[in-house]
Amino acid sequence: MVDITTHRASPITEHSSSEDHLELVEESESSERIKQIVVASVLASLSIAIAPSASMIARVAGWGIALFDPVSLFWIAAFLIGGYRVGIISMSAGTLGLFLYDPTAIGPIFKFAATLPMILIPLYGVMKLRSEVGGEALSKPKFYTSMMGLAFIVRLAIMLPFNFLYWSLLMPIDGAAFVYILLVVQSINSVQSLGDAIVPYLIIHPTGIFKHFGMW
Numbered sequence: 001m002v003d004i005t006t007h008r009a010s011p012i013t014e015h016s017s018s019e020d021h022l023e024l025v026e027e028s029e030s031s032e033r034i035k036q037i038v039v040a041s042v043l044a045s046l047s048i049a050i051a052p053s054a055s056m057i058a059r060v061a062g063w064g065i066a067l068f069d070p071v072s073l074f075w076i077a078a079f080l081i082g083g084y085r086v087g088i089i090s091m092s093a094g095t096l097g098l099f100l101y102d103p104t105a106i107g108p109i110f111k112f113a114a115t116l117p118m119i120l121i122p123l124y125g126v127m128k129l130r131s132e133v134g135g136e137a138l139s140k141p142k143f144y145t146s147m148m149g150l151a152f153i154v155r156l157a158i159m160l161p162f163n164f165l166y167w168s169l170l171m172p173i174d175g176a177a178f179v180y181i182l183l184v185v186q187s188i189n190s191v192q193s194l195g196d197a198i199v200p201y202l203i204i205h206p207t208g209i210f211k212h213f214g215m216w
Helices: 011-056 071-082 084-098 106-115 117-129 134-139 141-168 175-204 209-213
Strands: none
Touching: 011 071, 011 084, 071 084, 071 106, 071 117, 071 134, 071 175, 071 209, 084 106, 084 117, 106 117, 106 141, 106 175, 117 134, 117 141, 117 175, 134 141, 134 209, 141 175, 175 209
């Protein structure tokens, strides 16, 4: 009669293997977070560095606002490369950096509020409406365009009340002033939204940057 013995891994060996796996996962996650912070910091720094260039761009009379501000291009690029966390960190750090040029904080706060939908709406679309995981979904031109179009509508819904409130604190708003503010806010945000949507996309996706360096 042959005695057959079944050998199983000892509990100690299994426990050790499990701990090693957890350590590798933790190291990988930690490394990923570091890369995200580095990318966000670099793009935030670039956005702050380029901010003075906006002074060379034509401005709306009486408003002091440039018709187009390249600062937010870096924030959107950060989002497209690294996802929500990278985009928000870059935008938050960049906004704080803009206080160096605008101590009143009005400009940076308005910039933050205007750019936020350009990140949150596409993020919502990726999470709820697409089967692809992460930023790959935003490489599809049709889907990306639809998300940015919706983001533009939300942006206007935020910035119109912000501007009416701001100007109402400075002067009485009659019918003519109301129409003027409406047209200016729509024009500025239309141009800016178009740039925010198109320029980062063309840099990140068609060039293959996302395929090689995408983080989500």
